[in-house]
Amino acid sequence: MKKISLEKLNALFAEIAETKALYLPVDTETGAQYQKWEEGKTLSSALNTVRSAKDFFFPQTESLVHFKVEGKKIEIMDVRDEGAPFVIFGVRGCDVKSFELLDRVFLQDPVDTYYQNRRNNAIIVSLACSEPEETCFCHSFGISAADPAGDVTAWIKDGEIIFRANTEKGEQLLAPLPLEEGGEAKAEEARSEIEAITKKLPLQNLPLEKFKAENLMDFFNDPKWASLSQSCLGCGTCTFVCPTCHCFDIRDFDTGHGVQRFRCWDSCMYRDFSQMAAANPRLSQLERFRQRFMHKLVYYPANHEGRFLCVGCGRCLSRCPISMDIVKVIKELGGERDAK
Amino acid sequence: MQEVIKQKAIELLSSGKADRVLGWKEGEFFYDITPAVFTDVKEIEEKFVYNAFCGPNFSKYLVAESRKDGKIAVFLKPCDTYSFQQLLKEHRILRDKVYAVGIPCDGMVDIEKIRQKKIKGITGVTEAGEVLQIDTIYGKKEVAKKDVLAERCENCKSKKHVVYDELIGEEGDVLDSHRFDLVEKIEAMSEEERFAFWQNELSRCIRCNACRNVCPACTCEKCVFDNPASGIDQKAAADSFEEKMFHIIRAFHVAGRCTDCGECSRVCPQNIPLHLLNRKFIKDINEFYGEYQAGADMETRAPLTDYQTDDCEPSVILTKGDQ
Amino acid sequence: MQVEKNFEPTVVAFCCNWCSYAGADLSGNNRIQYPANVKIIRIPCSCRLNPMFILRAFQRGADGVILCGCHPGDCHYTSGNYFARRRMTLLFSMLSFLGIEKERCRVEWVSAAEGAKFAATMNDFVATITRLGENKKLEDLRCKK
Numbered sequence: 001m002k003k004i005s006l007e008k009l010n011a012l013f014a015e016i017a018e019t020k021a022l023y024l025p026v027d028t029e030t031g032a033q034y035q036k037w038e039e040g041k042t043l044s045s046a047l048n049t050v051r052s053a054k055d056f057f058f059p060q061t062e063s064l065v066h067f068k069v070e071g072k073k074i075e076i077m078d079v080r081d082e083g084a085p086f087v088i089f090g091v092r093g094c095d096v097k098s099f100e101l102l103d104r105v106f107l108q109d110p111v112d113t114y115y116q117n118r119r120n121n122a123i124i125v126s127l128a129c130s131e132p133e134e135t136c137f138c139h140s141f142g143i144s145a146a147d148p149a150g151d152v153t154a155w156i157k158d159g160e161i162i163f164r165a166n167t168e169k170g171e172q173l174l175a176p177l178p179l180e181e182g183g184e185a186k187a188e189e190a191r192s193e194i195e196a197i198t199k200k201l202p203l204q205n206l207p208l209e210k211f212k213a214e215n216l217m218d219f220f221n222d223p224k225w226a227s228l229s230q231s232c233l234g235c236g237t238c239t240f241v242c243p244t245c246h247c248f249d250i251r252d253f254d255t256g257h258g259v260q261r262f263r264c265w266d267s268c269m270y271r272d273f274s275q276m277a278a279a280n281p282r283l284s285q286l287e288r289f290r291q292r293f294m295h296k297l298v299y300y301p302a303n304h305e306g307r308f309l310c311v312g313c314g315r316c317l318s319r320c321p322i323s324m325d326i327v328k329v330i331k332e333l334g335g336e337r338d339a340k
Numbered sequence: 341m342q343e344v345i346k347q348k349a350i351e352l353l354s355s356g357k358a359d360r361v362l363g364w365k366e367g368e369f370f371y372d373i374t375p376a377v378f379t380d381v382k383e384i385e386e387k388f389v390y391n392a393f394c395g396p397n398f399s400k401y402l403v404a405e406s407r408k409d410g411k412i413a414v415f416l417k418p419c420d421t422y423s424f425q426q427l428l429k430e431h432r433i434l435r436d437k438v439y440a441v442g443i444p445c446d447g448m449v450d451i452e453k454i455r456q457k458k459i460k461g462i463t464g465v466t467e468a469g470e471v472l473q474i475d476t477i478y479g480k481k482e483v484a485k486k487d488v489l490a491e492r493c494e495n496c497k498s499k500k501h502v503v504y505d506e507l508i509g510e511e512g513d514v515l516d517s518h519r520f521d522l523v524e525k526i527e528a529m530s531e532e533e534r535f536a537f538w539q540n541e542l543s544r545c546i547r548c549n550a551c552r553n554v555c556p557a558c559t560c561e562k563c564v565f566d567n568p569a570s571g572i573d574q575k576a577a578a579d580s581f582e583e584k585m586f587h588i589i590r591a592f593h594v595a596g597r598c599t600d601c602g603e604c605s606r607v608c609p610q611n612i613p614l615h616l617l618n619r620k621f622i623k624d625i626n627e628f629y630g631e632y633q634a635g636a637d638m639e640t641r642a643p644l645t646d647y648q649t650d651d652c653e654p655s656v657i658l659t660k661g662d663q
Numbered sequence: 664m665q666v667e668k669n670f671e672p673t674v675v676a677f678c679c680n681w682c683s684y685a686g687a688d689l690s691g692n693n694r695i696q697y698p699a700n701v702k703i704i705r706i707p708c709s710c711r712l713n714p715m716f717i718l719r720a721f722q723r724g725a726d727g728v729i730l731c732g733c734h735p736g737d738c739h740y741t742s743g744n745y746f747a748r749r750r751m752t753l754l755f756s757m758l759s760f761l762g763i764e765k766e767r768c769r770v771e772w773v774s775a776a777e778g779a780k781f782a783a784t785m786n787d788f789v790a791t792i793t794r795l796g797e798n799k800k801l802e803d804l805r806c807k808k
Contacts, residue, residue, distance in 0.1 A: 030544070030611035031452075047460065050610065051546070060546065061578040134369060134461045134477060200477055202463055203368065231375040231401065235550035237609045249575055255806050256723055264576035270549070272566055272573075318451075321550050321607035322396060323372035331368075526760065535762025535800055564715070572715070581803040585718050588757060592714050595753055617757070624756050629749070644753075647745035649735065654751040654770040657759055 002174055003162045003183035013037050013089070015177055020123070021086040023056065025049045034088070043090055047133050048313060052243035053095040054102060056088055057118045060240070060265050064114070064250065067259040080114065083121045087173065090127040093148030094138045094313035098243035099124070100149075101311070104304050105246055114263075123173050125163075126150030128194055135314030137203040137327060143311055146194035155183075157190040203312075203327055207334030213302035219294065224332050229289035231322050236267030238316040238325070239292070244309045247273070268292045293329045342390045344508060345415060345443055349384050352413045358439050359410030362401060364394045370465045371451045375401060377412070390415070392449040392467060395490065397601050399423035399433075400556040406437040414438060417445040418499050418512060419492070422599035422635030423556035425503045429638050430597070432559050442501035444509035447485070447493035452611065454488050492602025492615065495519035502636055519600065523619050542583045544610040547576050551604035551614050557594035557634075564589070591617035596625060596644040599635040628652055672726035672792040674701045676785065677716065679709045681739035682774045683731030689778030697785040700792075708732070709770075710743030714754045717768060721801035727767050727792035731781070734772040744772070763800050766791050 004012060016022045022037040025044040032046035034053065068075040099119075106115040126148035129136070138145055147153065151170035155162045162183035165171040198204065211219070239245040249266040252259050266273055268291045274281055282288045300309035316325045345363075352358040361384065365376035371393040378384045397420045405412045416424055421442060427433045454462065454474065461477030472488065474481040486494075497519060499512025526534055552558050552565070564570045565586060577583040591598075591614075600622060604614040625632050625643045629651065632643050678684040684705045690697060706712060709732025717728045730751060738744045751770050759765040771784045 031456075045458075061576045131460050131478065134463050197477065201461075227376070230377060231396075233550065233553040233607075235553040235607070236546075236548040237550045237607070240546045240548045241609055251574065253574070253578065253805055257808055260805055262578055264574070264578060266575055267548070270566075270575070272568075317368075317372065318455075319609040321554055323367050323374050325372070327368055328374075531759075531762050531764065533762070534760065538761045572719075579803050579805055581722050581801060584761065584801065585715075585722070588718065588754075588761070589715055591757065592754060617760075620757060620760050621753060624753055628752060644746070644749055647742065647749055649745065651745065651748055652752060654748065654755050654768075656752065657755045657765050660756075 001162055001164045001183045001187060002177075002179035002181060003160050003186070004177075004179050006156065006159050006161055008178075009161060010042065012177060012179075013041075014039070016087055016089075016173070021084065022089060023086065024089040037089075047129060047131060047136075048092055048095075048315070050315075050319075051241060052098065052313065052315060053088060053091050054098060054243050054246070056086075056122060057099065057115055058102060058106070058246060058248075058265075062114060062263050064261045064263055066261070069258045080117070083117050085121045085123065087123045087125060089125045090154075091124055091148070091150060092129055092313070093126060093143050093145045094136075094311040095243050096124060096126045096148050096150045097138070097141070097143045097311045098313075101244050101300075101304075101307065101309055102246055104307075123152070123169050124150040125152040125154055125170075125173070128153070128155045128190060130156055130190065130194060132194070132197055132201055133314060134202055135317040136198075136201055136312060137206060137314065138312035139198055139201070139204045140206040140208060141308055141310060141312050145198055146191040155187045155190040157186045160186060162187045162190075203314075206327065206330045208297075208308065208330060210334055211297045211301065211308070211330075212306075213298065216294075216298050216302065219298055219333060220290070222333055225286055225290045228324065228329055228332060229286045232269070232285050232289050232324060233321055234269050234271060234285050234288070235321065236265075236269055237319050237321060239267035239269060240265060241315040241319050243311055243313055243315070244296070245292075268295070293326065296326065297330065297333075341444065341509075342388075345390045345441075346384060346388045348441060348506075348508060349378065349388055349413070349415075350381050352439065352441075353378070353381055353384065357411070358413035360405070360408075360412045362398050362405065362412055362414040364389050364396070364415075369463060371449075371462070377405065390443070392446070392472075392485070393451065393465075395448045395450075395603075395606055397423055397554075397556060397603050399427055399601075400554070400559065402433045402438055403427065403559050406434040408437075411437055411439055413441060415441050415443050416501070416504065417443060418501050419445070419497070419599070419601050421501045421503050422498070422633070423601050424635070425638065426597060426599050426635035427556060427559070428503070429635070430559075439506075440504045442504035442507040442509075444512070445493075445499070447489045447496065449485065449488050450490040450606070453490075454483060457483060457488070459483070490602065490606060491613075492600075492605070495521075497600060497633075520619060520623050522613075523616055523623050526616065538584075539580070541612050542587055543580060544612055545577055545583045545587070546610060547574075547583075547586065548609060550607040550609065552590055554603045554607045555590075555594060556599070556601060556603070557597045558590070564593075587614065587617060591621060594618065595621040596632070596642045597634050598622065599633070628656070670793060670796060672700050672789060672797075673724055674698075674727045674729065674785075674789055674792055675720040675725045676701050676703045677706050677709070677712050677728070677730045678703050678773075679711075679732040679739075679744075680705055680707050682733035682737065682772075683709075683781065685775035686731070686773040686777050686781040689775065690782040691778075693778050695779055695782040697782040698789045700789050701785050708738065708740050708743040709747040710738075710740070712747060712751075714750065717754065718801065721767075721798055722803040723806055724798075724802075726795070726798040727769075727788060729769045729771060729784070729788050731771050731773045731784070734774055737774065758801075764795055766795060767798065767801075 025032040026035040027044040031050040032044035066077040106112040129145040296309040464475035498514040598618040
């Protein structure tokens with residue numbers, strides 16, 4: 001392990017930024033957001049960013065291909081670029097886990113090369129959560145807030161930041177940096193402190209046992225969806241702040257002299273989600289609402305060896321305009337309330 | 341107050357005055373309250389709440405709810421009654437299917453403002469007069485309630501219930517608010533500053549449509565931004581132009597009908613001060629065409645469906661100060 | 664703003680069918696010159712102008728947008744232009760609030776008999792827009808060539 005005093009953190013950022021673009025959570029007037037580091041920007045103390053880190057690999061909008069139209073001639077232009085290596089600093093354990101879940105979608109055959117390019121270019125430095133929030137429930141999904149994955153894992157403890165390289169990429173990042181050796185004891189201390197806090201969090205150990213593929217139809221037909229979805233506004237807030245939601249739509253924009261084909265996030269909460277020429281398979285908000293949670297809790301696990309498509313980051317809990325979130329859905333359907 | 345309202349809800353339901361009750365349902369924590377339709381007394385007893393986190397305005401739910409069988413009782417805070425009356429005026433809510441109970445409001449708390457005070461891990465909040473005692477995983481904290489009030493409540497425009505079948509508590513008054521102060525401040529900026537201000541705010545928009553979907557004035561069956569035939573039905577703001585377009589047109593579509601309930605700013609996940617756009621229209625309407633408060637009464641014609649032959653010309657903008 | 668020497672603005676003029684469009688015709692018949700930068704779009708009444716049309720004109724490359732309709736009191740549909748007048752006042756005020764140059768949009772009342780006024784208005788408006796330069800604040804980069 002390697003360490004450096006927190007006072008020298010900004011100098012360290014400058015050092016990294018010399019060779020690679022560096023992104024980190026920065027405090028803004030309206031919460032923490034990932035921004036490109038430049039002189040004067042400091043690491044946010046907030047637990048998590050408002051928008052998730054999926055933006056780095058799966059941006060909200062992205063040009064896929066352009067067509068130039070001249071008379072009867074159509075020219076096709078490939079707008080992909082190879083990109084350059086970049087570093088994301090301070091990703092929390094939940095968001096790091098979300099990359100793995102997204103990889104299973106985008107890197108499956110046929111590989112999404114747009115996504116893959118960015119994924120290959122990224123070096124992820126994760127940061128253990130020293131002060132988890134009440135909305136955190138990553139533990140329910142077997143994610144450790146105390147020892148997150150990533151190319152490099154970092155802990156902040158007693159004015160020092162301790163790094164551990166987990167991959168070759170991570171080692172290459174740390175090697176040229178002016179770090180001191182050591183820090184194992186402190187990292188261990190930080191880890192056990194965080195684990196102790198995690199145990200006190202109110203939303204740990206959600207009743208997830210029943211969410212299995214064999215219960216698919218039971219969940220699908222559960223009458224509780226009606227009351228759960230009753231006041232849903234049908235906005236896309238939960239989907240757009242979610243680190244694991246990955247539905248997208250591909251659209252054409254007519255520029256007047258050609259066409260730009262782009263991909264943008266879609267939300268299953270929208271009424272035109274999966275709209276086809278003939279009809280829409282989900283006509284009511286209940287069906288759309290059910291789709292979102294069934295996807296996360298039943299369909300995805302059925303296709304991916306039981307992995308849930310939720311990392312417990314708590315963003316939907318704090319952002320939903322009517323506070324109807326995945327925790328309430330799990331508790332209502334998973335049976336805890338009945339047991340009370 | 342919660343108990344009084346809860347008893348009223350139980351009474352309405354058990355006496356048969358209403359078949360359903362629209363109220364607030366408790367969540368996992370003190371603050372994550374969900375609007376819900378209650379149909380049985382036991383559920384009300386267990387889960388009905390009314391506290392400083394009951395922000396949601398129920399008026400819009402009544403558009404659909406009043407078209408269902410049976411009568412629905414609803415609890416409306418003073419500012420909610422404006423939205424309710426505005427929707428009645430537009431014939432969007434069936435009045436005889438709704439039993440409206442006016443309830444008092446001391447201002448709602450914005451949980452985001454508590455979080456911005458670096459208070460983390462909030463597990464409970466107790467109201468003790470002017471102070472909120474906050475329990476967190478990291479110990480107890482205290483904040484003054486007035487420091488964490490939602491913006492719309494800081495600048496509360498009225499404590500008066502403009503329409504109701506029954507009132508709990510006393511009739512309040514229309515207040516002298518400072519709600520146009522920030523609009524004036526922006527108007528006083530230079531053109532470039534104004535542009536930079538809005539560029540910064542609107543560039544955060546993620547087009548989640550929460551502002552539109554929560555807005556009691558946005559009740560179109562199909563929004564122009566969802567209509568593939570409109571040519572502007574993009575699901576994301578792919579270009580900075582589209583962000584501006586969406587918000588200008590949305591504000592314009594509700595101009596003269598917006599009661600300034602502030603729901604748009606409450607729900608914005610990116611904290612964009614969207615209410616400022618609506619207030620700008622309200623302020624302009626007041627200045628150009630005379631004082632008008634949407635939802636305040638059933639009779640006055642809305643400013644954009646009305647005219648005077650001697651209205652000011654659009655060129656008035658050119659001569660209005662630097663703005 | 665740096666204005667290119669050869670900057671030729673694109674101006675969209677929405678003209679009501681009954682007065683201003685006929686006014687434009689008259690200026691043509693009388694051989695009164697106005698700049699070719701003006702692209703006229705005929706609408707049934709000034710009241711038909713959806714604010715969205717103005718924004719989309721800017722998106723698609725317009726540098727200025729002008730609405731011409733019957734004089735107040737002379738609307739073919741009695742009151743259309745009165746409504747349009749309120750809408751445009753509020754819209755222009757909002758655009759200015761967002762920091763868009765307020766001279767980029769204009770409303771002028773031009774009757775069918777005012778061919779000369781139509782040409783003079785267009786000359787003046789094109790000159791104003793040329794002075795303001797390219798529309799940068801309401802542009803859509805994707806639509807640029």
